[in-house]
Amino acid sequence: MVDFLVLGAGIAGLRAAMTLAEHGRVLVVTKEARWESNTHYAQGGIAVAMGGASDVASHLQDTLDAGDGLVDRAAAEILVREGPERVDELLKWGTHFDRNGETLLRTREGAHSVARILHANGDATGAEIGRALAAVAQSEKNIEFAEWMTACALLMDDQRVVGAELRDAEGRSQHVLSRATLLATGGAGQVFSETTNPAVATGDGLLLALRAGAVLVDMEMYQFHPTALSIPGVPRFLLSEALRGEGAHLVNAAGKRFMERVHPLMELAPRDIVARAMVKESFADGAKQPGKIFLDMRSVRGIQLTERFPGISRFLAEHRLRLDRDRIPVSPAAHYMMGGVKTDLCGRTNVAGLFAAGEVAATGVHGANRLASNSLLEGLVFGARAAKAMAIDSEQLPIPKTREDASSSQQWMAVSNVEANERLEAAIHALRGMMWRCAGLLRDAERMHEGREALKKISEEVCSIQNSASTSRVATEARARIEVSRALLECAIARCESRGAHYRNDFPQKNSTLERIHTHYRADGTVKLECFDAFAEVHRDEENDSKSSIQRMTAGAACGSVS
Ligand SMILES: Cc1cc2nc3c(=O)[nH]c(=O)nc-3n(C[C@H](O)[C@H](O)[C@H](O)COP(=O)(O)OP(=O)(O)OC[C@H]3O[C@@H](n4cnc5c(N)ncnc54)[C@H](O)[C@@H]3O)c2cc1C
Structure with a gap:
């Protein structure tokens, strides 16, 4: 105990x-x-507004803008307001952020209106x-x-x-x-x-x-980061947004920048916009196979790239790439x-x-x-x-x-069995490929329904072998992946619009009636679209009377359903 x-x-x-x-x-x-x-x-850092009220207000505005109509303002206000105190605590506990003398260094990343991101060891x-x-x-x-x-x-x-x-x-x-x-x-x-x-x-x-x-x-x-290293057989190592913050450009196979045509913030536009633009560019001119997209830092002057990005530089060197010399192949990957x-x-x-x-x-x-x-x-x-x-x-x-x-709340026993483990791994491999194809960056009803059917089969396969899977960790992870995939697919099917990270080819526009409306998924597989007051109902500060909190949470009513 x-x-x-x-x-x-x-x-x-x-x-x-x-x-x-x-x-x-x-x-x-x-x-x-x-x-x-x-x-x-x-890698990139921690965003924090340490410059007083106007700094906090602009951090809040950037957070609201990026969240595309679904941010809970009260929660975001807490984040930006309490952030500086929490970061001060980190400093007190011995975190070494990068400095120039006594001054903390700050960088800028996508959709931030100012440089407010602290970083450490580059x-x-x-x-x-x-x-x-x-x-x-x-x-x-x-x-x-x-x-x-x-x-x-x-x-x-x-x-x-x-x-x-x-x-x-x-x-x-x-x-x-x-x-x-x-x-x-x-x-x-x-x-x-x-x-x-x-x-x-x-x-x-x-x-x-x-x-x-x-x-x-x-x-x-689900946020797809635009710039993961894209070399066949190599893990999708992240190439931090801070590279673009320090001046890296995205270019197509012909070496041409394309974000200029897409968004006023260009390479520093919100991640979903950059990631989708990369996919579209890679299929430009009706290409059947995706063309390559590169991160290009070769013309950046005034910073020592290996010093500013030591970890990234080391990883790239293992693959014979250099930020100051090479264009780095990149593609989007699931991130957050x-x-x-x-x-x-x-x-x-x-x-x-x-x-x-x-x-x-x-x-x-x-x-x-x-x-x-x-x-x-x-x-x-x-x-x-x-x-x-x-x-x-x-x-x-x-x-x-x-x-x-x-x-x-969940019962299963697991014993060691190599064959069962291999079957489980194969099922999970199939699941991950399916999720990338059917619920990745560009979604539509047909593909997601295909995914839903494939998931049923994968789930049956996993259920049939999990009792003899090799360890409980493997079995737990397999069930978790299935439940998360199901929740993600069902919520993505239910949201018939494009908003933020969720983009549907069959509903490419935002639906204004879905602003502040959130998908709510329960264990029985049902999805409800409910407005944000469903959150507000359960919001409370610890300073308030705590005795009734649990009853109120359970009673937290939705303020209306749109589907
Ligand atoms: C490559 C990369 C770069 C990123 N860069 C940035 C950045 O620059 N700035 C930024 O703000 N965010 C960044 N993020 C996102 C950020 O790192 C994460 O969102 C954040 O660290 C999550 O913290 P967490 O404490 O919630 O979870 P984690 O840090 O992921 O910790 C999860 C913990 O849970 C444990 N765990 C999981 N399942 C079980 C289980 N069943 N039983 C027991 N333990 C379990 C794990 O072992 C681990 O200890 C990045 C993420 C990645 C992957």
């Missing part, structure tokens, strides 16, 4: 753990070594923040880590989450009871064949949440999940005892399209808020009973 269980050791989980440690014993669980997470790979911001946070967390006597442990199920007692079932690499099970549990399990890029995300990003938290009765929102809103587990402004889900923060959560800050470098900030701000709410709410709830009284 611990006081607080934190599933995930990325920026959201670690920041939450720091506050929780003031209130009790905390266990932080991670699927692999504690540094392995999306956070570790974040292009290794996430790794530096993760290092600093992990170091302070390790020094806290109230925080313990459980590495190489997979949360396979949440433990339920009378509709309340009271902990989780964890399995180690050999599949041995352990039930950990807790007064409050935080999902900080990150994103789900691994449902697509083309992704910048590491192997741990399989959307497990979404599966656990759904099975416990939580609601997912905006699952169709805007949707997720629906929470209020303090990380509460609609299930008692269950909280979510970071990429797995949908607070409403990103809407239909995340502003570059806002996600590390979201992990910090809402990780801290969720922790406060966990401390408050757990005071109101009885201590969880012993494990015999807690039932797992």
